[in-house]
Amino acid sequence: xxxxxxxxxxxxxxxxxxxxxxxxxxxxxxxxxxxxxxxxxxxxxxxxxxxxxxxxxxxxxxxxxxxxxxxxxxxxxxxxxxxxxxxxxxxxxxxxxxxxxxxxxxxxxxxxxxxxxxxxxxxxxxxxxxxxxxxxxxxxxxxxxxxxxxxxxxxxxxxxxxxxxxxxxxxxxxxxxxxxxxxxxxxxxxxxxxxxxxxxxxxxxxxxxxxxxxxxxxxxxxxxxxxxxxxxxxxxxxxxxxxxxxxxxxxxxxxxxxxxxxxxxxxxxxxxxxxxxxxxxxxxxxxxxxxxxxxxxxxxxxxxxxxxxxxxxxxxxxxxxxxxxxxxxxxxxxxxxxxxxxxxxxxxxxxxxxxxxxxxxxxxxxxxxxxxxxxxxxxxxxxxxxxxxxxxxxxxxxxxxxxxxxxxxxxxxxxxxxxxxxxxxxxxxxxxxxxxxxxxxxxxxxxxxxxxxxxxxxxxxxxxxxxxxxxxxxxxxxxxxxxxxxxxxxxxxxx
Amino acid sequence: xxxxxxxxxxxxxxxxxxxxxxxxxxxxxxxxxxxxxxxxxxxxxxxxxxxxxxxxxxxxxxxxxxxxxxxxxxxxxxxxxxxxxxxxxxxxxxxxxxxxxxxxxxxxxxxxxxxxxxxxxxxxxxxxxxxxxxxxxxxxxxxxxxxxxx
Numbered sequence: 001x002x003x004x005x006x007x008x009x010x011x012x013x014x015x016x017x018x019x020x021x022x023x024x025x026x027x028x029x030x031x032x033x034x035x036x037x038x039x040x041x042x043x044x045x046x047x048x049x050x051x052x053x054x055x056x057x058x059x060x061x062x063x064x065x066x067x068x069x070x071x072x073x074x075x076x077x078x079x080x081x082x083x084x085x086x087x088x089x090x091x092x093x094x095x096x097x098x099x100x101x102x103x104x105x106x107x108x109x110x111x112x113x114x115x116x117x118x119x120x121x122x123x124x125x126x127x128x129x130x131x132x133x134x135x136x137x138x139x140x141x142x143x144x145x146x147x148x149x150x151x152x153x154x155x156x157x158x159x160x161x162x163x164x165x166x167x168x169x170x171x172x173x174x175x176x177x178x179x180x181x182x183x184x185x186x187x188x189x190x191x192x193x194x195x196x197x198x199x200x201x202x203x204x205x206x207x208x209x210x211x212x213x214x215x216x217x218x219x220x221x222x223x224x225x226x227x228x229x230x231x232x233x234x235x236x237x238x239x240x241x242x243x244x245x246x247x248x249x250x251x252x253x254x255x256x257x258x259x260x261x262x263x264x265x266x267x268x269x270x271x272x273x274x275x276x277x278x279x280x281x282x283x284x285x286x287x288x289x290x291x292x293x294x295x296x297x298x299x300x301x302x303x304x305x306x307x308x309x310x311x312x313x314x315x316x317x318x319x320x321x322x323x324x325x326x327x328x329x330x331x332x333x334x335x336x337x338x339x340x341x342x343x344x345x346x347x348x349x350x351x352x353x354x355x356x357x358x359x360x361x362x363x364x365x366x367x368x369x370x371x372x373x374x375x376x377x378x379x380x381x382x383x384x385x386x387x388x389x390x391x392x393x394x395x396x397x398x399x400x401x402x403x404x405x406x407x408x409x410x411x412x413x414x415x416x417x418x419x420x421x422x423x424x425x426x427x428x429x430x431x432x433x434x435x436x437x438x439x440x441x442x443x444x445x446x447x448x449x450x451x452x453x454x455x456x457x458x459x460x461x462x463x464x465x466x467x468x469x470x471x472x473x474x475x476x477x478x479x480x481x482x483x484x485x486x487x488x489x490x491x492x493x494x495x
Numbered sequence: 496x497x498x499x500x501x502x503x504x505x506x507x508x509x510x511x512x513x514x515x516x517x518x519x520x521x522x523x524x525x526x527x528x529x530x531x532x533x534x535x536x537x538x539x540x541x542x543x544x545x546x547x548x549x550x551x552x553x554x555x556x557x558x559x560x561x562x563x564x565x566x567x568x569x570x571x572x573x574x575x576x577x578x579x580x581x582x583x584x585x586x587x588x589x590x591x592x593x594x595x596x597x598x599x600x601x602x603x604x605x606x607x608x609x610x611x612x613x614x615x616x617x618x619x620x621x622x623x624x625x626x627x628x629x630x631x632x633x634x635x636x637x638x639x640x641x642x643x644x645x
Contacts, residue, residue, distance in 0.1 A: 286589075288582070292587050
């Protein structure tokens with residue numbers, strides 16, 4: 001079943017490249033992937049399950065201990081579910097493409113398959129390789145089908161993320177090399193076992209953790225490596241922005257949770273102060289930059305960067321509550337930002353501008369778009385009832401009573417208070433953008449605009465429904481995710 | 496629209512009474528019941544309500560033409576000024592820093608530097624064999640100097 005979920009989008013992409021009808025094939029493949037993921041979710045055994053389930057392994061090289069191994073635990077299953085939902089929503093919103101339609105849909109499905117493959121890989125090599133598979137189509141989507149200054153934006157994201165991937169690769173190679181020869185393996189479970197036996201020296205942990213933090217940090221747009229994100233999302237076609245901001249950017253956060261923190265606890269301890277300073281850069285500094293934006297697409301791009309700060313706070317807290325909240329927020333943010341980019345994309349198709357001062361009153365002619373954007377904005381702000389609220393509240397409580405020794409790390413309490421200021425900041429820019437776009441007087445030239453076509457109510461309902469479902473009932477998620485952290489976060493407390 | 500307001504008003508009125516609140520909350524037990532604060536609060540409530548009825552009943556305009564009251568103690572103006580000179584100012588400074596220092600300066604600078612070095616190195620690739628031999632010889636001389644004489 002898991003292999004089907006990984007390879008269904010990839011096989012569909014190959015079929016589309018071979019000439020199959022692009023939109024129909026992409027929609028069918030993404031709907032099948034989501035259906036299979038929901039089935040996997042329902043059949044996921046037990047709520048206290050710490051081990052990987054549905055494990056499949058094919059040996060590639062016995063000499064290098066390299067194998068194609070896939071499996072899911074609560075953490076990766078939530079990420080796979082996120083990828084499956086956002087893929088269907090993105091493909092649904094993509095509509096008719098004027099040039100190279102087959103290549104466009106194939107790129108979307110390659111991103112989806114790559115992201116799902118990375119989340120489901122237990123082998124370090126394929127974890128990295130699947131991410132690269134997803135990354136390259138993103139560059140193409142921006143460079144070929146983007147708008148505005150698309151070529152410059154495509155180059156910028158390519159150079160930035162290639163640099164991040166390169167630093168990450170060095171970190172992963174050093175991680176492999178840091179183990180005794182007998183223990184060397186690409187299997188994450190074997191690496192975790194070796195790390196728990198103390199086979200990675202404290203010095204090596206400190207160096208490797210920094211490389212992984214910078215490598216993953218660039219991919220996530222951690223301050224100050226964030227300037228690629230707003231420009232890329234503003235230039236990207238809406239489905240590409242939805243998939244990258246909603247799903248692919250979560251790869252870096254997933255990597256920190258899956259590899260860096262559990263395998264390198266001493267490194268995490270050593271660099272936690274730096275991480276807190278940088279994540280506050282995301283929350284406060286980038287939040288303020290977001291307020292000053294004059295275009296809706298740039299505002300959404302910066303807001304996406306800003307919200308990464310909260311997820312970093314949950315990860316840095318080294319508490320089961322904080323890390324679980326981080327995963328819930330990863331899921332919730334993925335859906336809400338995808339919804340917001342989808343509506344912004346529909347607005348751009350109709351108005352040819354996303355300058356906030358040129359819009360206004362659009363709620364009168366596009367009431368459903370206004371409703372959908374409003375719900376997405378409320379979710380992004382973290383209003384109670386949406387999954388974002390559940391994630392953020394867990395992060396704040398987890399960070400305030402963090403897993404480190406309190407006498408040395410009061411910085412977390414300061415960070416939590418400043419994080420709460422970030423909620424005010426995000427409320428300011430989201431509500432201001434909503435007011436300037438959908439409220440007020442309708443301009444004469446916007447009177448003929450038409451609302452979203454009825455078929456688009458399905459993906460909007462899917463995204464909002466998932467946000468509300470896990471907002472009101474986050475407990476199933478929490479019970480599924482928390483066991484993935486309970487072992488190694490306890491190990492973090494060891495001197 | 497008045498229905499929900501009436502429902503909320505009834506709940507708000509009853510919410511403070513122990514017989515009602517006890518159904519939803521575990522109320523702390525008081526050793527000593529204070530009377531001054533509740534009496535003062537209810538007194539102010541009655542005084543305020545009575546004054547409002549006396550001044551505003553059957554009127555369509557403001558009973559007093561006082562600038563301070565008309566501007567609601569200038570609270571909105573003060574709030575607007577405060578936000579403009581704190582959060583909005585910080586936002587503009589941060590946006591300037593992000594655009595010109597981080598993006599154009601640090602990122603654009605390293606990108607431009609790389610392009611510049613590439614452009615300079617292009618001039619070394621002159622395609623002249625003698626020039627390459629000369630540079631090669633110069634390298635050997637430098638190598639001998641640094642390994643033997645230094």
